[in-house]
Amino acid sequence: MITEYPPPMHATTAPVPLGSTGPRLLPMGVGTVQWGDRTVWGYGQRYGVDDVRDAFWCSIAAGVTLVDTAEIYGWGRSERLIGRFLRTVRSPVFVATKFFPFPWRLSEGAFFQALEGSLRRLGRDQIDLYQIHWPTPLVPVERLMEWMALAVERGLIAHVGVSNFNVDQTRRAYAALSRRGIPLASNQVQFSLLARAPERTGLLELCRKLGVSVIAYSPLAQGLLSGKYSLVHRPAGVRSVTLLPSLVRLGPVIAELRRIGDAYGRTPGQIALRWTIEKGTIPIPGAKNGRQATENAAALAFALSDEDVAALDAAADRVVPDRLAPKRG
Numbered sequence: 451m452i453t454e455y456p457p458p459m460h461a462t463t464a465p466v467p468l469g470s471t472g473p474r475l476l477p478m479g480v481g482t483v484q485w486g487d488r489t490v491w492g493y494g495q496r497y498g499v500d501d502v503r504d505a506f507w508c509s510i511a512a513g514v515t516l517v518d519t520a521e522i523y524g525w526g527r528s529e530r531l532i533g534r535f536l537r538t539v540r541s542p543v544f545v546a547t548k549f550f551p552f553p554w555r556l557s558e559g560a561f562f563q564a565l566e567g568s569l570r571r572l573g574r575d576q577i578d579l580y581q582i583h584w585p586t587p588l589v590p591v592e593r594l595m596e597w598m599a600l601a602v603e604r605g606l607i608a609h610v611g612v613s614n615f616n617v618d619q620t621r622r623a624y625a626a627l628s629r630r631g632i633p634l635a636s637n638q639v640q641f642s643l644l645a646r647a648p649e650r651t652g653l654l655e656l657c658r659k660l661g662v663s664v665i666a667y668s669p670l671a672q673g674l675l676s677g678k679y680s681l682v683h684r685p686a687g688v689r690s691v692t693l694l695p696s697l698v699r700l701g702p703v704i705a706e707l708r709r710i711g712d713a714y715g716r717t718p719g720q721i722a723l724r725w726t727i728e729k730g731t732i733p734i735p736g737a738k739n740g741r742q743a744t745e746n747a748a749a750l751a752f753a754l755s756d757e758d759v760a761a762l763d764a765a766a767d768r769v770v771p772d773r774l775a776p777k778r779g
């Protein structure tokens with residue numbers, strides 16, 4: 451049992467409530483798909499358990515107590531690692547995990563079996579935020595929310611979230627839960643300077659109106675917005691191919707992140723993360739080690755001006771023009 455924490459980092463940002471009735475948290479979490487995933491992220495090759503333990507501890511030390519995982523990350527490895535780390539911490543940690551509606555397990559029984567598996571790996575009696583990882587055409591949103599409501603009523607989960615739900619699916623999830631007197635706490639979607647669909651489809655606006663928190667995943671565009679990658683210095687592994695189209699177009703956004711970062715004495719990645727906070731979302735940057743976690747958390751220690759946000763919007767528009775963006779509705 452660790453009894454002494456590193457000194458807490460100064461966070462100038464006020465905590466925000468999760469959804470309309472959830473706890474107040476600093477508007478940043480730590481993403482953990484990297485904690486155990488070998489295929490995309492190279493866990494066990496270029497970094498390992500000591501690195502991700504540091505990422506956990508540095509996040510907690512900085513006040514970043516929302517830890518986002520999923521049963522499928524490293525096929526349970528991420529949840530198991532978090533379970534181990536949680537046993538060494540005394541202060542409260544808000545754990546969010548996810549149910550993946552695979553086509554071969556679409557029954558209420560399969561849902562509860564998956565939930566029990568997550569509880570066991572995390573070593574918890576209750577999950578703070580349980581999210582449907584992706585919607586599925588094979589089960590109506592209303593039925594998924596029925597299972598979530600049952601899980602709340604049985605005390606297995608404290609708050610209900612969804613992920614990758616569009617405007618219509620979010621409305622339906624919200625309405626289905628409301629009929630049971632349960633709020634929809636959050637919708638986790640891809641959102642960054644290179645992925646602005648939630649702004650353009652009206653999803654951010656809808657969530658703001660309904661009091662549903664938007665949790666922004668891949669807020670650094672899988673590392674691209676840290677500014678360390680280029681066509682010459684490409685990321686290792688699968689990302690060197692999947693991120694290639696973005697790498698080709700990235701230049702103007704990185705230039706703007708650097709220009710604004712220089713004025714604030716911040717890194718491009720910190721400016722990119724702060725932009726998502728200024729948009730009213732809760733980013734969950736993935737961190738592979740303590741250095742990354744600490745650097746990311748420092749985005750809580752300053753604010754961007756409206757002019758800087760507008761300049762970043764404009765730079766992003768030049769890279770992903772409006773005509774390529776999905777239409778509202």
Ligand SMILES: NC(=O)c1ccc[n+]([C@@H]2O[C@H](COP(=O)([O-])OP(=O)(O)OC[C@H]3O[C@@H](n4cnc5c(N)ncnc54)[C@H](OP(=O)(O)O)[C@@H]3O)[C@@H](O)[C@H]2O)c1
Pocket residue numbers: 480481482483484491518519583613614638639666667668669670671672673674676678685719734735736737738741742743745746
């Ligand atoms: N709900 C969903 O469907 C869904 C989908 C994807 C992700 N997620 C969640 O969202 C989290 C974040 O998304 P993501 O991991 O895809 O992408 P991300 O947060 O945009 O990027 C994370 C990667 O960026 C690099 N990085 C992070 N901090 C850095 C720093 N300070 N300096 C330099 N490089 C840094 C690291 O990779 P390198 O060092 O290797 O570059 C890290 O693995 C995930 O961990 C997961 O919890 C959810």
